[in-house]
Amino acid sequence: MKKYSVSDSKLISLYKNGNEEAFEQLVDRHKSKIFTAIYLIVKDNYIAEDLLQETLIKVVNTIKCGKYNEEGKFLPWVMRIAHNLSIDYFRKAKRYPTIIMENGSNVFNNLEFSEDSIESLQIKKDTHKKLKTLIKELPTAQKEVLIMRHYMQMSFQEIADATDVSINTALGRMRYALINLRKKMQKYNIAYDQNIYPK
Template sequence: MEKIKKSDSELIKLYKEGNEGAFECLLHRHKARVYTTVLLIVKDKYIAEDLLQEAFIKAVKTIKSGRYNEEGKFLPWITRIAHNLAIDYFRKEKRYPTVILEDGSKVFNTLEFAEDSFESAQIRKDTHAKLREMIQELPPAQKEVLIMRHYMDMSFQEIADNTNVSINTALGRMRYALINLRKKMNKHNIAYDQNIYPR
């Protein structure tokens, strides 16, 4: 494909004016970077390809609706869309992570040793559903780092790289997320390992 030496902003302007090839040029220019970002999070090339496609479809809709206003910053914007889709993917997955609080105690640790009777399995399912609900109520930056750490098993360095913050900021957000989560658990009387962390 012949390279068009135009900026992202110029290509978006052309696309808005009806030049379909301009968006194709943007896609070819940035898809590798966006794909890599998503792949680092989901660690599955097929899911990464799906989310990449979804991100660019979302971008098209936003640009066509006239809501795009990140002039000159197309790459960070499209990367953020893809990044958020990857986070949403994990949020929708019915996974039961072990969330470790800021003092080292595990959320629902006591449930891990329960016999897998129908009743205990149902209690565990309901409790984890409540946990996911409480995680959703956290401030966006805290929610993001907690999901990436506990649901995606990402290192703090990976989290820092993927969210464009320092490792100290990522650690700080995680600490506040866990403190807030514990407050919510106390409020709802949800158990964590009280042998390690007495009330």
């Protein structure tokens, strides 16, 4: 079997029939693209390696269970798995976002108290918790862009590449995410509490 002379679909078919080398060729063919897509999101070689392995395990399990039916679309399908695993990784990681609102203000500008008393630390903690809850309530597409931009500090070009949309779409989603987040913050009196967000 000459390297790269057969299509992805043919290699999958061969792998389903017990040809392990066929899967090795698939991995060899697409590994660097998949790794790069993951790395653009997580920005860490070790984590990207782990998530690549996790992606490949999921791919193997799906094919072996007979659930793979994306004929001719192997790479986009694998990239979707890699993208979802990368986003899930950040959802599980307990990180606080640095969210810059439309007017350029940081949501937590005034949260850096001169003396971190127990009370002020509790306010900070509670507010971060509320904010994370509000972010979870956003529509999926908006939530993903917000997480990528502020949790992961990705550029809009990287976000567009990772989510397979144009930069304009990524920017639009970000804009709506911030508008919706601001509305939610106002509803819960988070945005204009003088301790948290300046008017």
